[in-house]
Amino acid sequence: MKQLLQDRVATLGILILLIGIGASLAFPQQFPTFDNLQQIVLNVSIETIVAIGMMILMIAGTFDLSVGSVLALSGSLAAWMLVQGYPMPIAVVVALLSALAVGWFNGFFIARIGINALIQTLATMGIVRGLVLLVAGSGIQDLPYSFIYIGQSKMLKVQSPIWWMLALLLVFHLLLKRSIFFRRYYYIGGNERAADLSGIRVGNMKLYGFVLSALLAGVAGILLTSRLGAAISSMGKGTELRVITAVILGGASLSGGQGRILGAFLGSLFMGLIANIMVLARVSGAWQDIILGLILVAAIGFDVVLRNRAGR
C-alpha cells in the first residue's frame, strides 16, 4: 500500500480514473463521449511530446526553459520555407535542424562551458523568441495541403497528433526502460559526480539530452503549426511552465534521478482533464490556474511528507 502511494504513476492513474468517473456522473451528457475524450487527449498531445524531452532532462537533474520558443521557431521556420515555395519534406527537415541547433547551443554552454541550466535556457528562450518574431512577423498563413495534412488528418477516427504522441511515448518508454544509453540519465540525476566516476560521460549525455529535448519541441512545433494551418509568433508561450508542471505532477523531482515517461503522459493528461472539466462546469480561466497551482503544491507536499516518514 505504502509503495503504491509512493509510485506517482499509480496514484496519478487512479486519481485520473476517479476524476473521470466523477465527471461522467456530473456531466453525463457532455463528458463521457468519444468526441470529448478525444478532445482532451488531442489538447494535450502536442505538449506531451515536449514533456517527453523534459522528463528525460529532469531525470538527469536539469531542465530546459526554451522549449516553448523552440517549438515556435520550428513551426515558423517550416511555414516560412513553405511560403517561399520549398517542398514540404525540406521545410520540415530544416525546421527540425534549427531545433537541433538550438538544443546543441544550450547543451554546449551548459555541459561544456558550465553555465547554469536555468540561466542558459532562460537566455535561449528570449533569443529564440526574438528569432521567431523575425521569421513569422505577424503570422504566416496559406500553408500547402501537404503540410496541413501532417497534423489534421485522421487514422481510425483518431486525430494524427494523438498518433504521433502515442508513437513517441511508446518509443521513449521502451528506450528509457531498456537501453543502456537512456538508463544513464537516472544515474546522472542520482549523483552526477558518482556517475562521472563510474565511467558515464555526464557532459556528453547532458548535451545529447538538451538536443533531444529541443528536437522533440521541434516536432511539436511542426504539428502545432500544421494543426493551426498557420504560424503565429506567440505559439508555445508558457509551454515550458505547463510542461514542467506536468512532468513534476507525473513523478519527476527537481533534484533528478526519478521519473518515467508514462508519468509525463499522465501529468499532461491530468492537466487536460482538469481544464476540460472546468470548461464543462463553466468555471472561469482564472480559476483553472489557481486550482492547478494548488494541486501541484498538494501533490508535492504529499510526496515530501511521505518520503520524510520513509526516511526515518
Add this chain to the structure above:
Amino acid sequence: MHLLELKNISKTFPGVKALKGVSFTLNSGEVHALCGENGAGKSTLMNILAGNLQPDVGGEIVLEGQIQAIQDFNQARNLGISIVYQERSLSDNLSIAENIYANCQPQNRWGFLDYAQLYADSKGVLTRVGLGELAPQTLVEDLSAAQKQLVEIGKALAQNPKILILDEPTASITERETQHLFGLIKDLKKTGVGIIYISHRLAEIFAIADRITVLKDGAYQATLPAQEADSPKLIKLMVGRDLGELVKNQKSTSNEVALEVKGLSGLKFQNIHFKLQRGEILALAGLVGAGRSEVARAIFGMDRYESGEIWVNGQQKRFSHPADAVAAGLAYVPEERKSQGIFPDHSVAENILAAQFAGANWGGGEGEAHRQKLAQQQFDDLHIVAPSLRQVVRLLSGGNQQKTVLGRWLSKKPQVLIVDEPTHGVDVGAKFEIYQLLQKLAAQGTAILLISSELPEVLALADRIVVLCAGQISGELNAAEATEEGILRLAAGMN
C-alpha cells in the same frame, strides 16, 4: 555526584529500536569514549543529549543532580552541552567568525552586530584550536577539510560548554592536528569540562580516554577504565566476536607492471613516478592535502594533468574521462563516499550496476536478467547487509555503502583498483571484511593502489609504501622496513 548521568535511555523509531535502556555517566574533567560499530546507537544517544531527539518515556537525563528534559538544541546549549557533529554544520559562504558565533553574535547597544567584538572573540577561539594564524574574516570555503573541522570544534568551545561531545573529530584531520586537539582536550579537562569522545580509531581512544563505554546494536555492553582495555577486548565487545589478527597473504607479485606513472605533474603534485605490479598493494601515504587523491583522480581521467605519462599494461594512455580509464581496466573508489561514491536514492542493485553503463555503449547490453545476476553475485560475495537488493542505499550503514561501491567495480573485474580511504567512516567489522577483500583481490592478481591516512591500515595491507609530502614523493618504503614513525617522518617532510 556525576556531572551527567543518563539512565535507562531508550529510543524507538518506526520499525527500529535504536537504543535499548542505555545508561551512561560522565564526570567533570573526564574524557569518556563511546565505542561501537556504525548503527550501534552512539549518534542517537548523543542526539538525545543534544536535544535533537526525544528519548522514549522512562529514560532520565540527570545533569549535575537535576533531572532535565531537553526539548531542543538551544536548551541543551543553555545547559552547557555542546556537540561537534561528524557532519559539518558550517556555512561555506560565511566567514569563520560568523560561523563560530552563528545564532549568538555579540550585539552593540543599538542591537546591531558588533563586528569588532565578534572578530576579537573569534581570534581567541581560533588561537585555542591552533588556527591562530588565520584571520577570523576568512571565508570557510577557503579552508582545508582539517581546518574546517578545527573551526567546528572552536564553534562548540565558544559556548563555554560544561559537556563537550566530539563525534569522530579526527576523521578528516592530520596526525599533527590530532596531537594539537589532544593537547586542547587535556587543557579542557583541567578546567573541569566533561568530554564525550566518539571515534572509530581505537588507538586514539587509548591515547585520550579515561573510561570507555561500548554499545552494540543499541544496547549497553560494558564500561571499562582505559588502562584495562586493549584493542582485541574492545573489538570483541563491539562486534561480539573475535576477528583475529589480519594475516598477510603469500604474495604472488609477478613482476608484470600493471600501472606505471612517470613524472606526472599537475596543479597539486609534481613529478610523481611509481610502478604498480600485478598482485601488489601499493600505498600512497601522506598527510591530508599532500596531493594523494589528486594523483589518483588524474590517473583515472577525472582531473587534467600538465605533464607526465601513464602506462597501463605496457601501453601509454591518456584518459580524458573516467570512461576511458574504465575501458582500460581501471577502477576507482573515491574518498567522499556520500558525494562521489553512491547514488543515495537508488537501490543497492542499481548502485552495483552503475559501472555497467560506462563508456560508449548504446544498446541494450547483455540484458536485464544478466545484470540482476551480476548484482546478486556481488551482494552475496561481499555480504552486504540489507533487506534486499532493492533497498535504497542511503539507508545502509557506511560499511555496507562502501561494500556496494566496491561491488560496482568488482563486477567489472578491474586490473588496477584504486581505493581512496576505503575504510573512512566504516565500522570495525566491515573494515576487516574490506581488508580481507583487498588482500584476496591482490592474491588473484589485481594491482591495488591504496590511499589511506590510517597508518595501521597502510602497514597491514601494503607491500610497498610511497609517501607524498606537499605534492612530491618524499620517500618509498618496503612494508618490511616501514614503521608508523618512519612514514610520518617522510610525510612531514623530515628526512
